[in-house]
Amino acid sequence: MAHHDDIDDVSGVSTTGHEWDGIKELNNPLPKWWLYVFYASIVWAIGYYVVYPSWPLMTDYTRGVLGYSQRAAALANYQAGVDARAVEGKGLADASLEQIQANPDELAFAMANGKAAFGDNCAPCHGSGATGSVGYPNLQDDDWLWGGSLEAIQETITVGIRSTSEDTRDTQMPAFGRDELLDxxxxxxxxxxxxxxxxxxxxxxxxxxxxxxxxxxxxxxxxxxxxxxxxxxxxxxxxxxxxxxxxxxxxxxxxxxxARKGVMPTWGGKLDPVTIKSLAIYVHNLGGGQ
Ligand code: HEC
Ligand code: HEC
Known part of the structure; x- marks a missing residue:
């Protein structure tokens, strides 16, 4: 409480009446700008509370009238990207492998798409540069086990090799020693x-x-x-x-x-047809396509 009767001699400002070792506390009002900012933040906080999710509850939280969610916003963003890709990919869905190969725009899209899908799905076995290792064929060279044409590569990727697919590529070399076919x-x-x-x-x-x-x-x-x-x-x-x-x-x-019996999984059910086409184009264009 201000004591109007107690005025500081030097500044002429009233004091609060508190005194420490002869030093008195002046009773200056808060600056106006500070007060307005303070009131404005209270108003803003209430508005925020009403509009946005803000208040933690025991098992949930207040959602606000806008129902905004960063998670939903991020998902929408992601979906927009997927949709944009689907539009670009639509050309690929309808085109044959040869048509894609001959169309620079579609080829560029297929290569980028195929490269990304290769890194995600194939690199663990074939190496990030597709150069393979013992038991996992190099896909850069022009030596092909099952064929290096666009169609052959697409088929290999789709059905796999000695895989769980019904249509899998599957030839079993006999185990000549173990099965005592040869001494x-x-x-x-x-x-x-x-x-x-x-x-x-x-x-x-x-x-x-x-x-x-x-x-x-x-x-x-x-x-x-x-x-x-x-x-x-x-x-x-x-x-x-x-x-x-x-x-x-x-x-x-x-x-x-x-015998060895190398196994490559089937990708038919796991990757969509556009991705498989893109992979076939990408692998074919690594250098050794036939
Ligand atoms: C689990 C390991 C594994 C993964 C993952 C894998 N592959 Fe393979 N892939 C193999 C093996 C092993 C072979 C060789 C099988 C054989 O002996 O015939 C092979 C063979 C191939 C061939 C045939 C090569 C030729 O010379 O005919 C192609 C093409 C191929 N893979 C592409 C892919 C693509 C594209 C992906 C990703 C979608 C992929 N692979 C993922 C293991 C894998
Ligand atoms: C039924 C067909 C079949 C017969 C018969 C067969 N092979 Fe094979 N052979 C294969 C297949 C398929 C592969 C690929 C193996 C894999 O990845 O599982 C292979 C792989 C090999 C490889 C590995 C090549 C490499 O690049 O490392 C050698 C070596 C080989 N065979 C030698 C022979 C010999 C020698 C015989 C006869 C004694 C024989 N094969 C009989 C189908 C056969």
């Missing part, structure tokens, strides 16, 4: 014969002629007479320098003894 000597002979097809050096004590016979009898039906491979069966070409499971003698013997 150890024959396996070593044929393994080194196969290695010799791509110019690898083979140990002097191996009978390559016998190996060639084992190959003709057991392997040529899938891998071709000269080891040129057969894409309808996913049987790799064996007379080139590209090896999925390793080219040293021990690795090839292991392949022939137990």
């Amino acid at each position: 150890k000597t024959q396996i070593r002979q044929v393994a080194d014969y196969v290695r010799s097809l791509s110019g690898l050096e083979v140990p002097a004590d191996v009978d390559l002629k016998a190996g060639a016979q084992v190959f003709a009898d057991n392997c040529a039906s899938c891998h071709g007479e000269n080891g040129e491979g057969m894409q309808e069966l996913g049987a790799p070409r064996l007379n080139d320098a590209i090896w999925l499971y390793g080219s040293d003698e021990a690795s090839v013997i292991e392949t022939v003894t137990n």
Whole structure:
């Protein structure tokens, strides 16, 4: 409370009457601008409380008359992006792979879309640069297990390889050792014969002629007479320098003894058709498309 009777001699302002060691507290009013800002913030807080979600309750919160939600706003934003992509993607949905390949705009969109989808879904196995690793084929080169045309790649991605899809690409190389179709000597002979097809050096004590016979009898039906491979069966070409499971003698013997049975999941139900098309275009354009 102001004591109007008690005026400070120096400033001429009334004091509150409080005094410490002879120093008196002046009773200056709050500055007007401060008061207005203060009142304005009270009004604003009430308005905010009415309009926006603000007040925490036991299990919920007041939602405000606007019903605004950052989560809903973010989702709407996201949906707008998806819709915009769907409009762009619509061209892709209706076009054939060849048409997309021939249309620069659609091609650019498919490449960007395919690259993103590759990073999300394929890179864990094929590597972020699609260069693969042991057991996971390099998709950059022009060596194809199941075919490198646009359609073949699209089909591989859609149905998978030895996957759970009914339509999966699926050829099982026999486990010649485990299933006792060949003995150890024959396996070593044929393994080194196969290695010799791509110019690898083979140990002097191996009978390559016998190996060639084992190959003709057991392997040529899938891998071709000269080891040129057969894409309808996913049987790799064996007379080139590209090896999925390793080219040293021990690795090839292991392949022939137990077979490998590489598995690639089916993407048909998991990715939409436009994404699969984009992936086929992207993989095809990595360099080795046929
Ligand atoms: C779980 C691991 C895995 C994932 C994930 C995966 N792949 Fe594969 N992929 C494989 C394996 C293993 C093979 C080789 C199978 C074989 O031996 O025939 C393969 C083969 C392929 C082939 C055939 C290559 C050829 O030479 O014919 C293509 C094309 C391919 N993958 C594309 C993709 C794309 C695109 C994706 C992402 C949508 C993908 N893969 C995701 C494991 C995977
Ligand atoms: C029924 C068809 C079939 C027959 C028969 C067959 N293969 Fe295969 N072979 C395949 C398939 C399919 C693959 C791919 C394996 C995988 O990824 O599971 C393969 C893979 C291989 C590989 C691995 C190539 C690499 O790049 O690493 C070698 C080596 C091989 N076969 C050798 C042989 C030999 C030797 C025989 C005969 C003794 C034989 N195969 C018989 C289908 C066959």
